[in-house]
Amino acid sequence: MPEHSILQRAHFEQLLGALKTRGYRVIGPTVRDGAIVYDDLNSTDDLPVGWTDEQEGGTYRLKRRGDAALFGYVVGPHSWKRFLHPPAVRLWQANRTGKNIQIEEEKHAAPKMAFLGVRACELHAISIQDKVFLGGSFVDPLYKARREGAFLVAVNCGQAGNTCFCASMNAGPKADFGFDLALTEIIEGSEHYFLAEAGTPLGEEILQELEHRPAENIEVEKAGSIHEKTAQQMGRTVDTTGIKDLLYANMEHPRWDDVASRCLACSNCTMVCPTCFCTTVEDVTDLKGDHAERWQKWDSCFTADFSYIHGGSVRSSTKSRYRQWMTHKLASWIDQFGSSGCVGCGRCITWCPVAIDLTEEVRVIRATDIRTKSMAKETDDGNTGTNPR
Amino acid sequence: MKRIRKPKLAVWKFASCDGCQLSLLDCEDELLAVAGKIEIANFPEASSKIVKGPYDLSLVEGSITTPHDEIRIHEVRRASKFLVTIGACATAGGIQALRNFKDVKEFISIVYAHPEYISTLNKSTPIADHVKVDFELRGCPINKDQLLEVIRAYLHGSKPNTPAYSVCMECKRCGTVCVMVAHGTPCLGPITHDGCGAICPSYNRGCYGCFGPKETPNTDSLAARFSELGATNQDIVQVLRNFNAWAEPFRRESEAHEKKVRKNKDNSR
Known part of the structure; x- marks a missing residue:
């Protein structure tokens, strides 16, 4: 001890x-x-x-x-x-004098x-x-x-x-x-x-x-x-049993549409999350074009620009953005970094302006897991022949 | 050495308060740099010397509210190679678009001694409703740094850094405490376009939505939350009917709540 x-x-x-x-x-x-x-x-x-x-x-x-x-x-x-x-x-600066460009590394x-x-x-x-x-x-x-x-x-x-x-x-x-x-x-x-x-x-x-x-x-x-x-005393709980498989299997769960109807895609959850790490870079130039700077800024997977590639945004709907965030945090993070990306601090719940609660979203998806639902449906279908309605 | 012709800049005014074009004069230190790179050819607010068009870059302030302006904007478009609207009036119709929800003829008959002298349109509309707009800069008024950024981007042929995400992004980067969550103050930040640097929340005020709707704004969900915080339908109508009242997402939401106000009145009769 x-x-x-x-x-x-x-x-x-x-x-x-x-x-x-x-x-x-x-x-x-x-x-x-x-x-x-x-x-x-x-x-x-x-x-x-x-x-x-x-x-x-x-x-x-x-x-x-x-x-x-x-x-x-x-x-x-x-x-x-x-x-x-x-x-x-600021990551670096560049200065142009005549035809020369000099890059100045940022001394952090x-x-x-x-x-x-x-x-x-x-x-x-x-x-x-x-x-x-x-x-x-x-x-x-x-x-x-x-x-x-x-x-x-x-x-x-x-x-x-x-x-x-x-x-x-x-x-x-x-x-x-x-x-x-x-x-x-x-x-x-x-x-x-x-x-x-x-x-x-x-x-x-x-x-x-x-x-x-x-x-x-x-x-x-x-x-x-x-x-x-x-x-x-914990005000919230999450059952994490098989959570990776649960979320991977429920990519098409109707709950994502429901949460998208409430989600503002405002990015607050990602900004307050202590593990969210994404950044973007912004290049800033002066009017003359003689001085340029590259800045790194906190970014969020809830913006359209975040998934912008040639031709447009990959995740154009709020549904796809919320699903990406929550599935990354609780499931694909495990594949990527060997642990969950969530530490249960509750900030994303408290600081969501419309009170979206990921523990509740997990609970609902677990309770209505489309894997068990589709199994139930198969049984229903199988029964229709012998069970006239 | 060959002398390179500087691009010609023109500033045009329609129905507006002049605040946005003054942002250009407000650039002070940077104004000389602007003048060094671009010929200020037509900017009556700054100089009575007017150089003839066509113009390489036109900044258009104000909304279209009169039959005369409805014609004039086409002349401006014809004289402009690249047209940028600046501010809430030019991009969304401005505060004067509040008339769009009412009968403007009734106002005229009440306000003016000789209504017959007044020639005005029923609606105040953004420039993009009339001509092709190459870029829209938001804000009431615009942020002068963003204006410089747009001019800079134009000069260097790049995309300006004027992100369309929410005010919340900037608020959180600044470390400002959320006024909605911590104080219960209704705030338009989550549905409003970034650009102001999240000023109001940093002074413990809710966002007024000066920069208009952000990309993918979920006005319905935010309005529902305002109701939970104690806002009436009338409050929600008022909060959305500001400088960007006629911007589609704000207009749709405020009209939905206005309908509820009317319905409640009818029911209570």
Whole structure:
């Protein structure tokens, strides 16, 4: 069993101090415009102290808690991909002087970033993006530099939201890998402390710099029961049994037409998804034509341009776009990257303006699987001769 | 060295507020670069010196609202090699297209002392209803950076970067919190064409749809969500009847809800 330490709430500021001393830009949850977003943190006061969130399909509201918890909420509209895989990046510039063209490669700064409050589902999402950007033969140098410089402080969720389903996706609620430090926040009466666990030598080193003491068994058990309780609270569930075959076999399921009638093809689900990684490139030139830049921007499979090839868009209907997104996320991702592309964070449900819920779509397709339906139909047909109507 | 003739630019005004053509003057720093690459041949708002046509690039602002303009737009088309409409009036009929839903003769009789002097059409219509348009730039007003992008693309023979996807794309890239999900504010962003840089949501306001319908807009589903958030049919009509009221998807949706308003009134009688 890994060693656990107790870090008092009163000493929490020391963690931010230790990270800043080492030159980290500390980024974490903070309240802005009625939501908990990820942004720079100057001190513990910038955290959403005493706030929680209530989420449902298409709805997110901040509420006051009865205590002064630092991490008493789940995930908001932002994810860490905003920092590891930024929404817009210049890739290179070119300048023309006379007949010469000079290409200037972009020197990407590799910022040292410390992420404070990374949830288990988000650790899984980061590891999925690691596979996408670093796993194959073509490594994304920008992502690599940002990823290598990142220090991850995980926080185990003390509660689950109404759109959470990480337990179904085996992606939480307890952080089991991929962190430098992991914390569980415990509040009992006047007691307010964190059970801390180091995941890397650097995490251990930083932990040693903070005022702490070894944890008692009972404190470790308390944290364990918090994780268990959270796992029981999941607002959504998905049965992932044979999900790949299920979706592959149901490409022509009528449910796709139904969801297309509701889907706005606005791209919000893909933008908030912590694993969606697609980008487009945009070439920008000045009026004179002497200076050009190539920008990489977050893109979405919900736009017509996304599947544009010679002659038009391959996926011209919203039906085909939603089906592509959900089938990729839950099924073909497994073939492509060896795991599901979904971590059960629930963002696509909460931040869909019209509350489309992929867990519900999976449920309906499973309940009306066209394979079993067509079998039933065959039986019906076979019976018509002996069963006059 | 052979002197290359600069392409000639003309700016034309129909029924409009001038805001879009002013975007060109608003380019300030870039305006000199524009003038360096293109001859501003016919732009009365900027210069009284008018060079005769034909013109290589025409920017057309405003909608067609009078019998005179109905003829004039054909003259503009004949004098233009490449015609770009700029703004919501020229591409969708503008705010003045609100007349299209009513009886304009009734307005005239009420507003003017001598209605007989007024010669106007029943409907305000976009330029593309009358002549072939080579490119439509959206917005009320247009975004000046997009205008420069269109001029730049024209000069270099490339496709301008003016994506037809939703405002949500830009909102999310900026990291703005969704006003609809987090505040319950009705927002046209999910059915509106990108181009403004998602300004309103970044000030905690819902999108007004200044850039008109995006590609594949599902107005029906968004309107249903507005109802769930507490909007009445009348509210939905009003939200869609703005600068782009006559743009087909917005018009169809607002008319559907207007019918419901009438039906409810009839039923309550």
